[in-house]
Every structure is written in C-alpha cells, then in structure tokens.
Amino acid sequence: MHSLQGVNTMQNIITIFLKEFKAFFFSPIAYVFITVYLVITNFLFFQGFFIINQADMRGYFSLLPWLFLIFVPAITMRSWAEEKKIKTLELLLTWPINDIEVVVGKFLATFCFLAISLLLSLTIPITIAILGDPDVGPIIGGYLGALLLGAAYLSIGLWISSLTENQIVAFILGVVMTFCLFMIGNPFITMLSPSWIVPLLTFLGIGNHFESIGRGVIDTRDIFYYLSVISFFLFLNIRSLESRKWE
Amino acid sequence: MSTTNSVILDVQKLNKRFGEVFAVKDLSFQVRKGEVFGFLGPNGAGKTTTMRIVTCFIPATSGSIRVDGQDIHEYSLQIRKKIGYLPENTPLYNDMQVNEYLAFVGKLRGLQNSKLSSAMDAMYQTCGLTTVVKRQIGKLSKGFRQRVGLAQALIHNPDLLILDEPTSGLDPNQIVEIRELIKNLGKEKTVVYCSHILPEVSATCSRILIINEGSSVATGTSDELTALSGKGNIYRLRLKADRESAESKLSTLPVVSKVKVESSSDGWLQILVSAEGTIDVGEDLFKCVVQNGWSLAELRRETTSLEETFAQLTRG
Numbered sequence: 001m002h003s004l005q006g007v008n009t010m011q012n013i014i015t016i017f018l019k020e021f022k023a024f025f026f027s028p029i030a031y032v033f034i035t036v037y038l039v040i041t042n043f044l045f046f047q048g049f050f051i052i053n054q055a056d057m058r059g060y061f062s063l064l065p066w067l068f069l070i071f072v073p074a075i076t077m078r079s080w081a082e083e084k085k086i087k088t089l090e091l092l093l094t095w096p097i098n099d100i101e102v103v104v105g106k107f108l109a110t111f112c113f114l115a116i117s118l119l120l121s122l123t124i125p126i127t128i129a130i131l132g133d134p135d136v137g138p139i140i141g142g143y144l145g146a147l148l149l150g151a152a153y154l155s156i157g158l159w160i161s162s163l164t165e166n167q168i169v170a171f172i173l174g175v176v177m178t179f180c181l182f183m184i185g186n187p188f189i190t191m192l193s194p195s196w197i198v199p200l201l202t203f204l205g206i207g208n209h210f211e212s213i214g215r216g217v218i219d220t221r222d223i224f225y226y227l228s229v230i231s232f233f234l235f236l237n238i239r240s241l242e243s244r245k246w247e
Numbered sequence: 248m249s250t251t252n253s254v255i256l257d258v259q260k261l262n263k264r265f266g267e268v269f270a271v272k273d274l275s276f277q278v279r280k281g282e283v284f285g286f287l288g289p290n291g292a293g294k295t296t297t298m299r300i301v302t303c304f305i306p307a308t309s310g311s312i313r314v315d316g317q318d319i320h321e322y323s324l325q326i327r328k329k330i331g332y333l334p335e336n337t338p339l340y341n342d343m344q345v346n347e348y349l350a351f352v353g354k355l356r357g358l359q360n361s362k363l364s365s366a367m368d369a370m371y372q373t374c375g376l377t378t379v380v381k382r383q384i385g386k387l388s389k390g391f392r393q394r395v396g397l398a399q400a401l402i403h404n405p406d407l408l409i410l411d412e413p414t415s416g417l418d419p420n421q422i423v424e425i426r427e428l429i430k431n432l433g434k435e436k437t438v439v440y441c442s443h444i445l446p447e448v449s450a451t452c453s454r455i456l457i458i459n460e461g462s463s464v465a466t467g468t469s470d471e472l473t474a475l476s477g478k479g480n481i482y483r484l485r486l487k488a489d490r491e492s493a494e495s496k497l498s499t500l501p502v503v504s505k506v507k508v509e510s511s512s513d514g515w516l517q518i519l520v521s522a523e524g525t526i527d528v529g530e531d532l533f534k535c536v537v538q539n540g541w542s543l544a545e546l547r548r549e550t551t552s553l554e555e556t557f558a559q560l561t562r563g
Contacts, residue, residue: 015354094330
C-alpha cells in the first residue's frame with residue numbers, strides 16, 4: 001500500500017505538471033513572453049558585445065537577475081491567482097490529491113517553461129563560440145546559476161500568487177519580493193548596514209550566490225542556499241493552501 | 248426501514264463558524280444509499296458551506312461526518328475518491344478541450360489507459376457530450392459546461408454525487424435537460440442535490456432536508472413536508488352551474504374544508520376549493536362536476552403547499 005502511494009504521488013505530480021505546462025502554450029502569452037525575453041536579452045548582450053570585444057558572457061549574466069525580477073513573476077502570477085478567481089481551486093482540492101503534489105507539479109511546470117526560455121537563448125554562447133574562443137566554465141556556471149536563481153524566484157512568485165486572486169497584484173508583489181531578496185546582499189545595502197549584520201545579509205542576498213556560481217566556481221554552499229530558498233517558499237505555498245482550513 | 252449500513256453520508260451535530268458567525272449550526276442528517284437527497288434552503292442558508300465540509304475542502308468547527316462509516320478527517324483521501332462533486336457555478340479550466348479536461352480529471356482519479364478511455368467514452372454518452380469532445384471549454388454554452396461539470400464528477404463512478412445548484416444560470420430548456428440527466432443518474436447513484444429552487448427539488452428528490460440560517464428546520468419526503476404546513480391544497484375551478492348548488496355539493500366532498508365563490512359572470516363561476524391533507528382531490532372534484540352535469544372550463548391546483556411549508560419555515 002505504501003509503495004503504491006509513492007507511485008500515485010509521482011503520477012499525480014506528472015499529471016498536474018503536464019496540464020500546467022501545456023496551459024502555458026494554450027494562450028499566445030507564452031509565445032509573446034519568450035519572444036520578448038529573447039529579443040531583449042539578445043539586444044542588451046550584442047549591444048555591448050562588439051564594443052567590449054571580449055568573448056565572454058559576463059555582461060549577459062550580470063543582467064539576468066534584473067531581467068528575472070520582471071520575467072519570473074510574469075510566469076508565476078497566473079498559477080494560483082487564476083484558480084482562486086475562477087474557483088477551480090475548490091474542485092482541484094477536493095480531488096483525491098495531496099496539496100504538496102499540486103504545488104510541486106505547478107512549480108516544475110513553471111521551471112520547465114523558464115528552462116526552455118533559457119535554452120533558446122543558447123544562440124548567444126553559440127555565436128560567441130563561432131566568433132571567438134570563450135572560456136566555457138563561466139558560461140556553464142552562468143547557466144546553472146541562472147536556473148537556480150530562476151527556480152528560487154519562481155518559488156517566491158508561486159507563493160505570492162497563492163495569496164491573492166488578482167494576477168496583477170501577484171505580479172507586482174512578486175517583483176517587490178524578489179527585488180528585496182536580491183537587494184539585501186547588494187553592496188549598496190551592506191555598506192550602510194552595521195558591520196555585524198553584513199555577513200548575514202551577504203549570505204541571504206540572492207544575487208551574491210548567483211555571482212559566485214557565475215564565476216564558474218560551483219560551491220555546495222551556494223547550491224544548498226538555493227535549494228533551501230526553493231524548499232522554504234514551496235513550503236509556504238503549501239501552508240497558504242492549507243490556510244483555507246484555519247479558523 | 249433504515250439500517251446503519253445503508254447510510255452513506257452521516258452528518259452529526261455539525262458546526263461551522265466564520266469569525267463570530269455560525270454558517271452551519273448543530274446540523275444533523277443522514278443520506279441513505281440510492282436516494283436522491285434534496286438539500287433545500289434560501290441563499291446563504293449554509294448549503295454550500297456544508298457541502299464544502301463534506302467534500303473535505305474546509306474542515307468543520309465541530310461535529311462528525313462519516314461517509315460509508317469512515318470519518319472524513321481520518322480518511323480524507325479515501326473519502327474524496329468516493330465522492331463526485333460539482334460546485335456552484337461549475338468552475339472549469341476554460342482553456343482546455345473537453346477531452347483533455349476529462350482525461351486530466353480521470354488521471355487524477357486514478358484511471359489509466361484503457362480504463363480511462365472507456366470511462367471517458369461512457370461520460371460522453373451519459374452526459375451528452377459527443378458533439379463537443381474537441382471543443383474548448385471556455386467556448387461552450389452554459390448547458391454544455393454543466394454537462395462537462397457533471398462528467399467530471401461522474402468519471403470515477405463515485406458512490407456519492409454532490410451537486411451544488413446544478414441548474415443555476417441555465418435557460419428553461421437546459422434546466423429540463425439537466426434535471427432529466429440527474430433523474431436518470433439518481434436511479435443508480437446516491438445524489439445530494441442542493442438548491443434554493445423548490446419545484447426542482449420536489450421534482451427530483453425522494454427525500455428533502457430544509458435548512459435555514461445553518462440549522463435543519465424540517466426533513467422528510469415531499470408529501471410529509473407538505474403535511475407540515477397544516478394547510479392542504481387549493482384548487483381553482485371555473486364552471487357553469489347554479490351558485491348555491493355548486494357551493495353545497497362541493498362542500499359535501501369528504502376532504503374539502505372550504506368552498507369560496509370568487510366571482511361570477513354569464514353563469515360562469517370562479518371557485519376556490521380548499522382541501523385538507525396532502526392527497527390530490529382533483530379527480531374527486533372532477534367526478535363531482537360530471538355527476539352534477541356542470542360545464543367545466545378550468546380545474547387546477549393553485550399553490551402546492553410544499554411552497555407554503557418552505558416559506559413558513561425559512562421566513563423571518
């Protein structure tokens with residue numbers, strides 16, 4: 001019976017995942033989103049690329065956390081808010097599935113969507129490789145970092161989306177929330193803070209971990225940091241679904 | 248008549264409080280296997296809240312609910328497998344196609360491969376969806392949306408089907424269609440049918456519970472509830488007869504309590520006849536008219552007194 005339960009959990013997650021992932025492509029929003037994302041990133045990259053005349057992607061990866069601030073909440077804003085608004089959530093949560101299966105399924109769907117956007121931006125490193133002789137380490141590290149950073153932002157955005165039934169509110173709060181988490185480790189903030197709290201802020205700030213992975217150095221502490229952030233916000237997401245049961 | 252093992256849904260002393268307000272207060276009722284159970288009450292009486300608790304969407308403040316003898320807290324997942332639920336206003340994923348949606352629900356209900364496709368085919372037949380299988384749900388008419396909602400609730404062949412206001416927002420033709428569908432389902436399944444529309448419940452349900460402000464106010468068959476009001480049926484007749492003899496002849500009928508002539512013109516009398524009890528005396532009235540050789544232009548039952556009961560119990 002217990003082993004069967006595990007199989008069911010996997011099947012439920014896959015079912016939710018496939019439905020959510022397909023839902024991105026039912027509407028034209030997904031295509032618009034990917035196109036805009038690619039046009040902006042390519043433009044910003046190649047604008048400076050020929051001036052600096054260096055075969056690396058440092059400029060690209062330093063832009064990503066900022067772009068993700070806007071793009072990731074745009075991916076997640078709909079996930080729960082829409083279900084709450086049109087009340088499909090009531091039906092979904094009375095089917096024989098666990099809350100965690102729905103949360104994980106939705107998270108994986110948004111993650112795959114983000115991964116596809118990143119995959120399509122591989123034209124940039126391919127172009128660089130044709131034109132020059134780039135150092136592969138930082139590029140691989142940069143993409144890995146981008147996936148982890150994106151996943152962390154997604155888990156935040158999903159949690160925010162579960163708090164409201166208004167997509168626009170979910171988007172704006174998502175931007176604000178990810179921006180805060182990005183800024184607390186920024187030198188701009190740490191310079192102004194009392195010195196005893198600086199190491200904590202530097203550790204909590206999401207951007208610093210991204211930069212160190214982006215240098216091509218894969219540190220378990222950074223991976224651990226991202227996995228913790230993701231788990232924490234997915235946990236909050238499950239709790240917010242349960243909040244309907246609170247008095 | 249009822250033994251414990253034939254009770255499929257057993258609600259005991261259910262309370263649900265939102266802040267200071269009790270949405271459901273000390274509500275107890277039992278639904279027996281195979282019956283179509285009407286859950287009747289005005290808007291805001293606590294019908295939807297009760298159904299949300301039974302379907303494990305929200306917990307109760309206190310009280311116990313058993314489905315097939317199992318407590319819904321301990322066996323939430325198992326019980327959700329036995330229930331098919333159609334919430335109010337039929338929430339559906341508008342961007343999915345009918346077949347995609349039913350496949351999605353079926354999979355979450357544990358159906359796979361050949362079982363899934365045969366269950367889906369059965370749903371297309373039962374719910375009359377064969378013409379819209381590939382259509383996008385958001386583009387369907389309300390009647391078809393309702394059918395998709397029913398298919399969703401039925402696909403896993405549930406023991407207990409819970410329908411919350413299944414005909415709201417439909418046009419009269421669609422209401423008749425959906426009502427027929429539910430009647431047919433009721434032949435094989437246990438159905439809990441929530442509605443604020445009385446004729447609907449009395450037409451489809453074998454037993455009715457009336458609730459008001461979160462508490463049960465009456466329960467029984469349609470006839471039993473009618474008897475509760477203490478008033479019988481009222482019939483309106485239009486006939487050509489001598490006024491006095493009509494009055495006296497009609498009054499002598501066994502169950503008739505009052506005969507009142509409302510108006511008369513050109514020899515046609517408008518008569519209101521009050522009858523005691525719940526038995527339909529239409530036939531007796533007709534025979535009386537025939538025996539006396541009167542001409543009859545109209546004979547109809549004025550108000551069904553179940554409406555009276557409902558009004559009395561839920562007003563004020």
